[in-house]
Amino acid sequence: MSGVLLIALAAAAAAFVALFRRLAALEDEVRDLAARLEAAPPAAAIPDRPAAPATVRVDRPVPPPALDALDAPLTPEPAEPAAPPRPRRSLESIIAGQLPIWVGGAALVLAGFFLVRLSIESGLFGPVARTVAAAAFALLLIAGSEVARRLPLTRDDPRVAQALAGAGTASLYGTLYIAAALYHLVGPAAAFGLLALVTATGLALALRHGPPTAIMALIGGFAAPLVAGVETTGVGPLLVYLALLVAALFGLAIRRGWLWLALAASAGGFLWVNLLVALVSGSDLAGAGAFALLLAIGGSLALPVGAAARPWLRLAPLLAGLVQLLVLAPALDFSALAWGYYLLLSAAALFLSSRDEALAPAAPAALALLLVLLAAGFTAGSPGAGPAALAATLLFAAAGHLRPRWAWLAVGGSAGPVLVAHAAAPALLPAPAWCLIEVAAALSTAALAWRLRTAPQATAQTGATLATATLLAAGLGALAGPPWLPVVLAVLLLALGGWARRLDAPALYRLPALALLAALLAAPRVLSAEALMLAASLVGEELSFLHVPALADALRGLAAPALAAALLLRDPAQFGRFRKAAIAVALAAGLLAIHALAKQVLAIATPEAFVRLGLLERALLTQACLLAALVLRPRLPRLAMGLLLLGLLRFAWFDLVVVNPLLVPQQVGGVPLLNLATLHPALAAAALWPWRAAPLARRTALALSLVTAAATVRQLTHGTLLTGGITRPENWLYSAAGLALAIGWLAAGLRRGQADLRLAGLALLVAVTLKVFLIDAAALEGVLRILSFLVLGVALMGIGWAYTRFTRSPA
Incomplete structure (x- = not known):
């Protein structure tokens, strides 16, 4: 408890420093203006007009001056005296002259609270005496603020009166909470009446003394339940107290145009909701959800006056409320009440968005967070998730279809809930039921896409088309079964291409690329099998056929998308800027399908x-x-x-x-x-x-x-299996084949005039010659060696003669 109070005190001190520096600057400006007014000289008398010159040379006719110009003074007005420089405030003046007053006011509030708590713990006074003492202390602080406004020593420094008034207001809130919730000295009706009186007192004092008093009242009002002890009372009275406190602060913020006060009140309310989530559980949190709902709506309504220059701030309470209810739903076990709270706030966000353009982003934010909540609810097996999804579809889809500018909301509301439900809980309904629901939703988005065909909302039309394809893929794929999903997507790929050609919309031409990618990813077993087969083949595994996918799976998962893409590629506009990537993907899929089919022919297992x-x-x-x-x-x-x-x-x-x-x-x-x-x-x-x-x-x-x-020589000497060593006849045949090939290359190079063929022939000839001298001849003896050298010499001489003759002669 002491740690919470220290944090609250530190936060209050930081807020005091920032706020009262601004107040001090305003006071300095007022003093400077008063000094300038006092120092200004009286209006100077108008001097006599100077005499006109005796003679005036006129080159052209000059019109007579206007009558009213003769009465105007000829001398300019005296210039304003320079304003005296503003005194600069030092850190010493802030710490020594301003901060102690506000910290002292906070200390008075805490002193009163701890005095009451000490009396409770020590048993010095009874409940009535403690309550009366607390009330007297609060009234004494408020009376002291009025005395400080009139006392000559303190009336020039309004901060003293502001601190006392704020401390007194906070003390009154704490006193009333103790009397009603802790000691039950007053009934509910009387408590509400007294709370209204305290609220009115706080409002009057804040209007009289300014923002500092409102800050003290805000801190004291939110801290009062902590000081008295949350565990000593139920959640219901606490939430009623917080609701009235926040309502009073919102009213004051609207009356004075204080944006900061409305934001601070909203933050304090949501802080209490999260504290209750951490402290209580079960049905006690139902009231916290209602409080968060009202807080989000009230905060949005309290902000417009002060947030005109910053429209995004007006979204803060609504977004905070949506996130708060999203966090609160698991704590409420995804009960019907939790779904109702979120749907009510979503409806409020739609209404406020329709009335105020600055709040327009609240509607898609509500839908996005609702889809997250539905995913969590379906995953947790909440029985209320299904009705909530239906209600969300009706709410957002109807709102989006009724307002032309909310086309994206219609797309998300029609497709989002059913797709999330199908993905998170596929066993909730049989496949025909899912198909029927998703086809019905697809008709809704398709109708929207058709209506937008002539509208300037190209992105909304693209979204509606994509949502229609996604819904049809999910529904028909569920009906056909997972193995046939790539075929369904291949058919949708062709349908998307035809729709794009029908409307001739550049954005729609890119959608078939997504369908192609989805069709390939819809067959993960086929892709993984092909990957394993290719990896096994690349490392030299002999039985890579064992990894090849079944022929039917390869045809459905690879051949069908590749064929559909090939049909679309005949139109040069299809796939848009993804055309090259689509060609590569379709070609790869087609080659993999052909490879899987070819592997099935011989089936080497x-x-x-x-x-x-x-x-x-x-x-x-x-x-x-x-x-x-x-x-x-x-x-x-x-x-x-x-x-x-x-x-x-x-x-x-x-x-x-x-x-x-x-x-x-x-x-x-x-x-x-x-x-x-x-x-x-x-x-x-x-x-x-x-x-x-x-x-x-x-x-x-x-x-x-x-x-x-070389392969021909090897087969001639070894037969059908090429493994084994090199025999002597095989070695000679290699030389003979190399010599014949070198001659052929030289002849072709000479005949065609291609130098690279001639050089290749010469290189091969040199290699064969070296082989014959170094390897082949070493294994021969007698006549065979002589004949081999004789034949080689004649062949080389003939080749040299022919090469020189043909290279030097004209073509």
Whole structure:
């Protein structure tokens, strides 16, 4: 208790310092004005007019002066004397001259309260005597304020009278609370009458003495129940007391235009509500909810006069009340009373928003907080959450549809409660019931979108369209079941594109992008399975098929959204600024769907199946990418280039690195030249033919042709499995194949005039020559060695002669 009082005293002291510095500044200005008026000289006499000159030279006719101008004085009025400089207040003057008076007033109030409490604890006086003593002390303070106003020693300093009057008002509140709630010396009717009398006294004193007295009355009125002890009385009398106190403060704030007083009264009331939430529970909090409701409405009505220059301040009580009831609802176990309080305050916010433009943000704020409350209520299993959601829909949707400027409120009121209810408590209703409710709500938002088709509210129309699609997705998806939700969203994607084309609204063209993203995210199992499958493939896992999603799931979750997006992409306006992203997403989804479908064809689920079919499956997928690149190159060159790069990367990573047939056993076929080891890289090299003008494409094709030659030699010497060591005939065949390939590159380079082909042929020729001299010849003896060198020498001489002849001769 003492800690609370110390905090209250510190807050009061801080408020006193800020407020009375302002009062002192006003007093100084009044004194300066009075001094200037006293020092002003009397009005000077008008001097005689000077004589006109004897002769005046006139170059042009001069009109005669007006008659009233002859009577006007010719000399200017004397200038005002300079105002004396204002005396600057120092920190010493504030602390020594102002602060002690107000702290002293607060100390008088606390002294009276603790005197009464001491008498209670020691048993010196009975209840009647204690109450009479407290009342006498309060009246003595008020009488002292009047004496201070008239006493020559203190009448020049109004702060003394203000402090005494404020302390007396606070003491009267405390006395009445003790007499009515603690000792029951007066009945309820008499207590209310006395409280009205004390309130009237406080108002009169505040009007007479100014803001300081009102501050003291405010602090004393809110602190009185704490000093007397909250536990000694019920919550009901305390709330009645607080309601009358706040009402009196609001009345004074309206009468004097004191914005700060209305805000302080609202803050004090909400502080007491939170204190009651912490101290009591159960049905005792029902009155606290009613008090918070009335406080929010009363605070909003008390603020307009003082908050004209700051409209946002007028929202503070309403928003604080909405948040307070949101916090209070769990403490009331989400009872019907809690829902009723919030709905009543929401209705009040709608009414006040319709009457006052400055309070317009209160309506959407009430709806947003109500959706949060509904989510918490449905999650907690509150039986009143369903009726509250229905009432909220009727309240906000009706208000939004009736006022054209509240289109967003109509959207949120029609779609928000039902979507929150469905998301938080899907088991509350069967799927057909959810579908029926959400389709009905979608008709409401669709009607709003249709009405706004010619209105300037583009954002509201976009919101209504999006809400309609969301409601239809939720309802039809619940009816069809989760596996079919991506298909429902794909259909809605097409519908959104058609609606955007119908209205030709730029904002609506972007909505299909959201539908595409939602359709893909609606199949999380498919996406996770594809991710696992791709990760397993990239690290070289042989049985990646075990991670592939089911074919039906892949078609619903990937193929349907990709196909819908592809149909929309035929219109260049669809997807708006998200068009490039939509193309990339749709392409990725389509490729994943095709990949899942292709994996189902061979279904490699055992190690034996991988040995038989592993390379064949990879080759088919890679060649499909390359073939698609060739087909799409004339119409979609960028997409074709992407597919080409994808196919080449697949070949390089899978067939040359992670699952190379030289290292991992895989059957390539037993027929020479007509086997996967030869055909796979050869077809990849041939796929680069349309891009042969690019040097990088030609060099990649050269590398692939070298791989083709080496793979052909390997298959000729090893058969269908390429694993194992290198034999001597295989080594010679590598040299022969390399020499033949070098000659072919040189010939092609010479014939086409391409230097990179000639250089590649020369480089390969040098490499083959070094291999023959360093490796092949070392293993030969006798005639074979002689013949090998003879053939190599003749071949090199012929190549050199031909190269020199063709490079020097004209084309």
